Amino acid sequence: MAGFRWLVAAATLALAIPLSASANAPQHNAGEAGDRKVDRVATVHAIALYDDPALPANFDHLPYANPAAPKGGTLRRAANGSFDSTNPFIIQGTPADGLNQIYDTLMEASADEPFTMYGLLAGGIRLDPDRHWMEVDIRPEARFHDGTPVTAKDVVFSFRLLRDKGSPFYRAYYASVESVSALGERTVRFVFSNNQSRELPLILGQLPVLPEHYWRNRDFTKPTLDKLMGSGPYEIAEVDPGRRIVYRRVDDYWGRDLPLNRGRYNIDRLVYDYFRDQSVALEAFLAGALDMRVESSAKNWATAYDTPAVDDGAIQQVIVPDGQPAGMQGYVFNTRRDKLSDPKVRRALGLVFDFDWINQHLFYGAYQRTESFFQNSEMAAQGLPGKEELKLLSPYRDRLPAAVFDQQLPIPHPQALRPRLREALNLLREAGYDVRDGTLVNLETGQPFTLEFLLYDSQWERITQPFARNLERLGIQSKIRVVDVNQYLDRLRRFQFDMIVGSYPQSANPGNEQRDFWTSEYADVPQSRNLAGVNDPVVDALVDDLIQADSRSTLDTASRALDRVLRWGFYVVPQWNFDGTRVAVWDKFGYPRPFPSYTPDFTVWWVDADRARAITARQRGQE
Structure with a gap:
């Protein structure tokens, strides 16, 4: 709320x-x-x-x-x-x-x-x-x-x-x-x-x-x-x-x-x-x-x-x-862009964000890595889905990745950077990209993969630069654009961006605002908070389950199911919380x-x- x-x-x-x-x-x-x-x-x-x-x-x-x-x-x-x-x-x-x-x-x-x-x-x-x-x-x-x-x-x-x-x-x-x-x-x-x-x-x-x-x-x-x-x-x-x-x-x-x-x-x-x-x-x-x-x-x-x-x-x-849940802050993908519509691509890009280096060198170890959209609460998904979660998820088994049901949740930083870079490159190759003369290109069109970070606060530039440098190691041409707040808001309203820094704050009792965050109805509505352009009937149904929950345990279960599906959708690169x-x-x-x-x-x-x-x-x- x-x-x-x-x-x-x-x-x-x-x-x-x-x-x-x-x-x-x-x-x-x-x-x-x-x-x-x-x-x-x-x-x-x-x-x-x-x-x-x-x-x-x-x-x-x-x-x-x-x-x-x-x-x-x-x-x-x-x-x-x-x-x-x-x-x-x-x-x-x-x-x-x-x-x-x-x-x-x-x-x-x-x-x-x-x-x-x-x-x-x-x-x-x-x-x-x-x-x-x-x-x-x-x-x-x-x-x-x-x-x-x-x-x-x-x-x-x-x-x-x-x-x-x-x-x-x-x-x-x-x-x-x-x-x-x-x-x-x-x-x-x-x-x-x-x-x-x-x-x-x-x-x-x-x-x-x-x-x-x-x-x-x-x-x-x-x-x-x-x-x-x-x-x-x-x-x-x-x-x-x-x-x-x-x-x-x-x-x-x-x-x-x-x-x-x-x-x-x-x-x-x-x-x-x-x-x-x-x-x-x-x-x-x-x-x-x-x-x-x-x-x-x-x-x-x-x-x-x-x-x-x-x-x-x-x-x-x-x-x-x-005392509220930390919620999610992260680099938000604009999935309306063709190059960012594939979850494999989004997962690959997220793998090269090196939180541990940034936290040590820029943040003096002040932060914890965010993993869940309901971080620091009982509503965050854990491990494999339990019995009650499966009741909500099983009707959509044919529409969801198999990993939702049989794999541990993807952790944003499971290992050192070098093996993550290798994993990211393999995912990009599965998605139809490869490196040619040091540049990541779409094998079907021959077009290089480019990425723009849209920012309005210059403080974010130094934080984003290490991420951009790691993307360059995959052959991705990225640039950081800092604009004034009026231009920034105008571009957000029209969804004219590749990636931004966005947040999804949560309370102990999430509800109707999740429609604006995630549902198909608001994916293309100017100035909606569905920044990522999530357009998935399964997510729509899980948001309804959350809103209609009639007990604390039911709410926790519905939130975990929604959290799990969103995390396997790789709509954001999670950042940190305090x-x-x-x-x-x-x-x-x-x-x-x-x-x-x-x-x-x-x-x-x-x-x-x-x-x-x-x-x-x-x-x-x-x-």
């Missing part, structure tokens, strides 16, 4: 709805859902995947938030590349960072639970025990930034707008919603086409609600640099296209006193300064022009912070744990400890005024 507020890819499984309401929760007659008579259903404050939500209806604040946190101050961060739009929901344009903070959703997840959604705009939630429908009551105090009430009509409008005119992701995410309607000024009903997607009610909880009166006479499909309106804790204060965007905390934010928000959204100004070169962004941070840096480079983490500011504690290096988020920060911020169990939540941080003054004085003294 793909989270909205933190943009965390997560998903779900068996939904256990607490059917006992709190002592003062109202009861509601849900009426009719289609032609089906329904019983009285309790109104609840939250819904969870398993058992009951951890927090009762009368909870005071999230356990990892500090309700006494002071308000004020500024947080300056770097953003990468450029931007030309403040609309993050559509295909066109490159949206600015941080835009999710101006919108409220119906519900919001707790970063301290595997997956529970607590009511945000939703003051009450009713879910049919058989999961054919859900009703949501909008809080009467909810307001957009111009003071206009948030109503059920805004919810209906937002759902239809995103589904019909937004990114293809929304169409995939909401695929099983048959209808949405306003039952009154503040009550909305969602009717589901089936009850097979256990996560769907929680997915709808992540729906960002947009103001109908604001968008009624605007073109939603076109990029814009307007200061768009929402109902969330921040609003857009400044837009400097391609260079900077600034958000200010909404003083009279309608939801500031909700238990879900107490101790959150403490910082007055959030500044995102754009840098095309991450080395320049790093220098800006070390010079004090930025306050926080989420560090993606193991080399930088090990070497670039050897400065007096770190030595004397003015800069803190913090690793925030991440079970945390590296954060370098000037010591002017406070944050509660311990950190939440599952995902980082920077909304609970605050500026410590005394420490901020000391840091500012220190920085000025160095100028």
